[in-house]
Amino acid sequence: MAIEDEIINIADIDVGTEILKTDKLLIETNNGTKLLEFKDFVVGPDNIRSVRQDQIEGNASGETNTSFSVVTGFNILTDSTTSGLNTKYSDISGTIELGKFNYNAIERLASLSAETITNKALIAEVLLNITNLQAKLEATDSSVLNSIVLTTSACNFSVEGGTGGHRSSNSKSALSFTKASLDPATTNPNCSLQLAPFLITFPDAGEGFVDNTRYLIEGSFNQSVLAPSANSKTQGTITIYVDKADGTSSAVHTSVAESAGAANINMGYNNVTKILTINTGDKIRFSADSPVTGSLNGTKLNN
Secondary structure: OOHHHHOOOHHHOOOOOOOOOOOEEEEEEOOEEEEEEHHHOOOOOOOOHHHOHHHOOOOOOOOOOOOEEEEOOEEEEOOOOOOOOOOOHHHHHHHHHHHHHHHHHHHHHHHHHHHHHHHHHHHHHHHHHHHHHHHHHHHOOOOOHHHOOOOOOOOOEEEEEEEEOOOOOOOOEEEEOOEEEEOHHHHOOOOEEEOOOOEEEOOOOOOOOOOOEEEEEEEEEEEEOEEEEOOEEEOOEEEEEEEOOOOOEEEEEEEEOEEOOHHHOOEEEEEEEEEEEEOOOOEEEEEEOOOEEEEEEEEEEEO
């Protein structure tokens, strides 16, 4: 038989599907062709080029920088960090710890859900009992008892996304808001809120609200100056109006904006703070004589 008939092409060898520690590898060394048991085959950075750091695709070259922002007390890498940075654990530890923090917070909130449901049920029961008590007091023959009004709710509100105010001096325009983060109907179902233009209407007599209730109004606004020009930097104003149940109306307070300073000569800050005395059926609205943006809160202080 000719020697060429004994030659076997590697492509003709059967393909294996696994390698065992008892198997052997065929290797070429300086001392000739050898067999190496697989259990003695060691893979490490000295003989595998692909694990070198400079071989990693996208690895940054030259000077690199890290940039962090603080989120809930943890340092989080921002997109200002050099792309392809070889990160260390110290670079990403803040992200890891923030993940743990969020997980623990969510777990705690989940554990409180049952308590929230229970508390809502108890509050509903208390309100029902108070309503029943009010009805019995009103039905009694005693003039002293049936004159008692049980005040259980506050008509508190919080609104955001404030806009409005006229662009011409000596003119006023109603304020409007885009969102109620606290609807007064949440604290008293007999209160009503209109966002655009803003108007809050307080309950009538016998609806969980009484006359002479002290009510704190707090607003935070950015407000344009009136007719901004080189010769006019008059600050804008915001006025509070109370419309009475008998149809009369009056301006009860006007707040003047303060200058924002040289950083923005055409803008002022108007922080509205006023304690009002509110009666049943009253309505509150606002107007401004120059454009504004901001938020507004109302809180009951006492009866």
